[in-house]
Amino acid sequence: MILRNTKVEHTDNKTGLIVKKTTTSEGEFFNHKIAVNNVLLRCEQQRLNVKSLLNNPFQINHIRYINKKSRWDFESIQASMHHASIQKRFYFAFQQRSRKQWKSLTFAEAEVDFQTLARMGLTFVPYPIPLDTSLEKWLPRRKNAISQLHPSQILVPIFCSRHKRDLFEEIFNYEFENSKLIAVQCYSLNDADTLANLIKIKLRNMMLQTGDEAPLLIGLNYEKVQKSFSRVSGSFAYACYGFDILSERQIWLENMPKEVREKILKIEPEEIMKYDRLLGGFNLSAEQEFYEGKNLTEEFLDTVKVTEKLTEYQAIQWANHLGQQEDFNILNNRILETAYEEDSALNYIELEKERWSVFWKTNMPKLK
Amino acid sequence: MINAIPKWVWKRYALLWKKFHDTPFTFEKAQKELKHLDRNLISVMFNELKTAGWIKVELDEKDTRKRVYTLINPMQVVESSENDIKKH
Numbered sequence: 001m002i003l004r005n006t007k008v009e010h011t012d013n014k015t016g017l018i019v020k021k022t023t024t025s026e027g028e029f030f031n032h033k034i035a036v037n038n039v040l041l042r043c044e045q046q047r048l049n050v051k052s053l054l055n056n057p058f059q060i061n062h063i064r065y066i067n068k069k070s071r072w073d074f075e076s077i078q079a080s081m082h083h084a085s086i087q088k089r090f091y092f093a094f095q096q097r098s099r100k101q102w103k104s105l106t107f108a109e110a111e112v113d114f115q116t117l118a119r120m121g122l123t124f125v126p127y128p129i130p131l132d133t134s135l136e137k138w139l140p141r142r143k144n145a146i147s148q149l150h151p152s153q154i155l156v157p158i159f160c161s162r163h164k165r166d167l168f169e170e171i172f173n174y175e176f177e178n179s180k181l182i183a184v185q186c187y188s189l190n191d192a193d194t195l196a197n198l199i200k201i202k203l204r205n206m207m208l209q210t211g212d213e214a215p216l217l218i219g220l221n222y223e224k225v226q227k228s229f230s231r232v233s234g235s236f237a238y239a240c241y242g243f244d245i246l247s248e249r250q251i252w253l254e255n256m257p258k259e260v261r262e263k264i265l266k267i268e269p270e271e272i273m274k275y276d277r278l279l280g281g282f283n284l285s286a287e288q289e290f291y292e293g294k295n296l297t298e299e300f301l302d303t304v305k306v307t308e309k310l311t312e313y314q315a316i317q318w319a320n321h322l323g324q325q326e327d328f329n330i331l332n333n334r335i336l337e338t339a340y341e342e343d344s345a346l347n348y349i350e351l352e353k354e355r356w357s358v359f360w361k362t363n364m365p366k367l368k
Numbered sequence: 369m370i371n372a373i374p375k376w377v378w379k380r381y382a383l384l385w386k387k388f389h390d391t392p393f394t395f396e397k398a399q400k401e402l403k404h405l406d407r408n409l410i411s412v413m414f415n416e417l418k419t420a421g422w423i424k425v426e427l428d429e430k431d432t433r434k435r436v437y438t439l440i441n442p443m444q445v446v447e448s449s450e451n452d453i454k455k456h
Contacts, residue, residue, distance in 0.1 A: 230409040278376075287404040291379075354376035358412045 001026050001057075001088055003154070003180060008212045012338040014346045016206040016367055019335045020214055020244055024057070026088050031216065031244035032328040034235050034321060035060040036089065038250045041080055043318050046309045054321070059084040060220070061093040062250040065101070072113075077120055092183075093117065094126040094158060096221060096250060099187060102160040105130045107141060114145055118153060124181060125149060128158045135171040158183040158220075161194040168197045176204050176215055183218040186238055189363070190228060198241040199365070205242035219243030224320075225273050225282045229363070232281045232355040235324050239331075240364055269297050269312050275320040277327055281355030282320075327353070370421040370440075370448040377416045380405075385439055392436045394428070421448070 002025040009019040009030070020031040035058040036044065044053045061080045064073045072095050084091035095113060097105070105128060114127045127145055129138060146155055157175050159168070161184055175182050184201070187194050201217065208214050219238040226232045235246045253261045270285035274297045288296040297316065304315045330348065337344035350357045373381065380402060384393075387401050395410070402410055414437065417423035422445060428434040 230406050283404065290403050291383075351374040352376075354409070357374065357376065358409045361412050361415075362408060 001090055003090065006031075006180065006214050006216050008208045008210050008214050010210055010336050010339060011206070011208060012335045012345045014338065014342055014367060015335070015349065015364075016202060016242075017240075017331070017335050017345055018205060018208055018214075018242070019332050020216065022057075022216060024090075026057075029057045030332050032239055032332055033058050033245050034325050034328065035092075035218075035245055035247040036084075036087075037247045038062050038076075038080075039314075039317050040321055041083060043310055043314045045083070046314070053087060056325075057089055058245050059087070059089040059091050060218075060245075060247040061091070062096040062220075062247070063093055064096065064250070064252050064255065065098075067255045072116075074116070074120070077122075081122070090124070091122070092124045092126070092156065092181075092218070093122060094156075094183065094220065095128070097128065097160070097185060099162065102128075102131060102162065102185070107133075111141075111145070115148065118149060123152065124154050124156045126156050126158045126183065128160075128185075129163070129171070131160055131162060132164050132167065133171060134167045135174055138171055138174075154180055156181045156183055156218075158185060159197075160184070161186045161197050162191060163193065163197055165193050165196040169200045172197075172200060173204055179215045181218060182215050183220055184243070185220045186222040188223070188228075189226070189237065198238075201243075202241045216244045217242055218245045218247070220247050221249040222246075224248040226359070230281060230355050230358050231273070231283065232359040233275060233324055235328070236280060236356055237359055237363075239328070240360065267313070269301055269316070270295070272297065272313060272316050273320075274300070274316055275323040277323050278353070279355045280327060280353030280357075370445050371419070373416055373420045373422055377413050377420075380413050381417060381422060381439065385442065388439060390439055390441050392426075392438045394434060394436060398437065421445075 004023040004025070006020050006022040009021045011018050022029055022031070033056060036054055036056050037060050040054065041059065047053065059080065061076060063076070066073050077093050080093070081091050107130060110128045110130060114125060118125045142155070149155060157179060159172065159182070189195060205217065222234040222238045224234050226234050226237050229237060234248055238246060253264060256264070273282035273284060276283055276296070285295045285297045288294065300319060301312055301315060304310065308315070310318060331345065334345040334348040349360050384398060384401060399407065399410055414423060418425055422440050424438040424440065426436050428436050
């Protein structure tokens with residue numbers, strides 16, 4: 001699939017949220033997409049012969065760092081890239097870095113990572129930018145990196161949300177005007193650098209007008225459930241800052257101590273967070289029983305056929321994905337409706353979804 | 369003037385009304401009733417109720433750092449709304 005361009009379809013002045021339309025060789029799609037990530041890919045691989053797969057143009061592979069071997073696990077790339085190409089999806093792979101790994105990242109290491117993935121034939125080649133990089137330091141590195149790519153390959157700068165905040169705006173704005181895709185590995189919203197940088201992203205994105213060419217902003221590695229923010233969906237929380245394509249942090253059992261791994265494997269359905277579309281956030285069976293008088297997770301699992309070959313955990317993740325994506329589709333429609341009904345998107349957020357409303361009111365700057 | 373409240377606020381209000389009716393209660397007592405919900409969410413909910421005129425907020429006579437909440441009777445809410453409509 002070839003990426004032609006991304007243009008602004010409509011900007012809602014009340015919320016600062018934007019609908020972007022991406023044109024590809026296979027057709028067009030709107031933003032606010034939750035990508036098919038590692039967990040969902042495994043679900044799809046198990047369902048392959050059973051039912052249709054997720055209707056989604058974006059697949060993102062979070063590359064694992066193998067703690068025991070102190071190296072990245074690139075082996076998953078070929079199989080996942082193949083799957084994406086059959087499903088006619090954009091494929092993006094990147095190394096999921098911990099905070100510690102970001103802190104110690106140097107250009108020497110970033111360049112090796114960039115070259116490694118470029119040689120693997122990826123169309124979108126990630127380049128992680130160290131935290132203390134200024135625009136001045138970045139430009140010659142960028143030029144050099146692009147010179148090593150095949151004309152069909154596209155460099156995708158990856159920022160860390162904890163980038164030094166006094167350096168971030170200039171370098172991000174430069175990329176905003178010169179890149180087709182920009183990725184940000186997002187860390188906690190309780191972190192001052194992250195908050196300051198995300199607000200700058202939102203502000204720059206909000207300046208777009210209908211018809212403008214714009215980059216697709218990819219939000220990576222955020223927590224699926226924002227436990228410090230009333231368990232609002234992480235995808236919504238980060239979309240508020242302008243991200244178009246979202247992929248939550250992946251957790252690998254292989255990297256965990258044996259005791260933790262065993263505990264996770266024994267987890268019961270009532271301990272798994274389920275997305276509730278009425279809330280716009282996650283809850284557990286106990287909360288569902290208290291407020292709704294029934295265990296919604298259990299009721300949902302009763303409807304999943306054994307032939308779908310998903311584990312209980314996978315079935316819940318699949319439903320969580322579908323629910324969040326459906327809410328994003330409605331949000332897009334409501335943003336488009338603001339062309340003739342100015343409060344449409346704001347009302348959807350503030351009146352119809354409890355957790356979205358609480359997050360919006362307590363974290364987003366008020367616009368007039 | 370009493371205004372409409374979002375459906376999600378109404379659901380929580382109904383639960384509090386069932387427990388407290390129009391007797392005063394503290395934030396902590398409300399939190400005990402609204403199980404699984406965090407302080408942040410309850411604060412936003414109270415703010416919505418206050419702005420819409422569905423709750424009365426006063427300072428605690430014994431400790432003025434604390435607030436005491438009293439829900440407005442839903443019948444009174446309906447009557448006020450009717451009066452507002454007639455006035456306009």
